[in-house]
Amino acid sequence: METVRDMDRMRGLVERARAAGRVVGLVPTMGFFHEGHLELMRRARAECDVVVVSLFVNPTQFGPAEDYDAYPRDFERDGALAEEVGVDYLFSPGAEQMYPEGFQTSVSVEEISKVMCGAIRPGHFDGVAAVVAKLFNIIPAHKAYFGQKDAQQLVIIKRMAEDLNFPLEMVAVPTVREEDGLAMSSRNSYLSQEERRAATVLYRSLETAASLIESGARNAEVIRGDMEKVISTEALVNLEYIVICDNIYLQPLPELSGEVLVALAARVGVARLIDSMVFDVE
Ligand code: AMP
Numbered sequence: 001m002e003t004v005r006d007m008d009r010m011r012g013l014v015e016r017a018r019a020a021g022r023v024v025g026l027v028p029t030m031g032f033f034h035e036g037h038l039e040l041m042r043r044a045r046a047e048c049d050v051v052v053v054s055l056f057v058n059p060t061q062f063g064p065a066e067d068y069d070a071y072p073r074d075f076e077r078d079g080a081l082a083e084e085v086g087v088d089y090l091f092s093p094g095a096e097q098m099y100p101e102g103f104q105t106s107v108s109v110e111e112i113s114k115v116m117c118g119a120i121r122p123g124h125f126d127g128v129a130a131v132v133a134k135l136f137n138i139i140p141a142h143k144a145y146f147g148q149k150d151a152q153q154l155v156i157i158k159r160m161a162e163d164l165n166f167p168l169e170m171v172a173v174p175t176v177r178e179e180d181g182l183a184m185s186s187r188n189s190y191l192s193q194e195e196r197r198a199a200t201v202l203y204r205s206l207e208t209a210a211s212l213i214e215s216g217a218r219n220a221e222v223i224r225g226d227m228e229k230v231i232s233t234e235a236l237v238n239l240e241y242i243v244i245c246d247n248i249y250l251q252p253l254p255e256l257s258g259e260v261l262v263a264l265a266a267r268v269g270v271a272r273l274i275d276s277m278v279f280d281v282e
């Protein structure tokens with residue numbers, strides 16, 4: 001594995017690989033790897049000839065009062081893990097290279113960036129969309145791998161890629177969970193032991209939704225009500241939202257039908273955690 005810091009070198013490597021007929025896969029990340037990240041890399045490794053992982057803690061997607069400085073980082077360990085999984089290139093540019101003086105372009109995927117996490121973190125998804133657009137240009141891959149864990153991000157990036165004609169195939173990878181169901185996240189490292197235990201209620205609330213849907217429930221208010229009841233049993237968990245919506249426009253669905261996204265966000269201590277499930281409803 002080679003660590004690449006320079007974006008011109010990175011693009012050159014990918015262009016040469018493409019010219020040689022090799023299929024290139026890109027896995028964008030902010031590092032501090034866990035099994036979720038590694039699963040994306042393994043999937044890319046299985047499906048592509050050349051695997052590029054980008055590791056960049058993108059300052060523009062953090063709000064002024066958010067955890068950019070505190071965001072966990074361990075470059076050495078990340079490098080070793082990526083190498084073990086068989087990644088070819090670890091692209092890790094400096095912020096000054098990604099955002100040189102004079103930078104002023106924004107990428108805004110309007111309506112679907114304003115709801116759910118976007119309503120609570122204004123500007124967050126503009127930062128995400130812009131950095132992913134830059135990565136798609138710097139690393140002209142055939143396929144890009146994203147986690148279903150960040151469900152709204154996935155919907156927004158798919159929309160952006162379609163709207164702006166990025167010729168990459170988007171691959172969604174199912175959420176990787178701890179044994180007790182908690183979705184893996186770099187931010188789980190913020191949790192105390194007590195908070196870590198309490199946080200499992202988020203998954204249990206999604207399981208509640210799953211069994212209700214399985215047994216025929218279609219009314220979103222009923223499902224949300226039961227999920228809220230489950231979450232309210234944990235005083236350490238402060239629910240921000242539960243949204244039950246379609247998985248393309250993120251519009252609320254009073255009655256469930258088609259591809260349905262059940263997504264939630266909560267604060268547990270200083271950590272802001274998100275989780276979700278997608279259901280195919282007849
Ligand atoms: P991050 O480093 O948190 O920006 O995540 C980088 C990529 O890994 C994103 O596409 C995430 O959706 C994905 N990811 C993060 N956690 C998980 C998880 N538990 N399961 C699957 N994918 C994940």
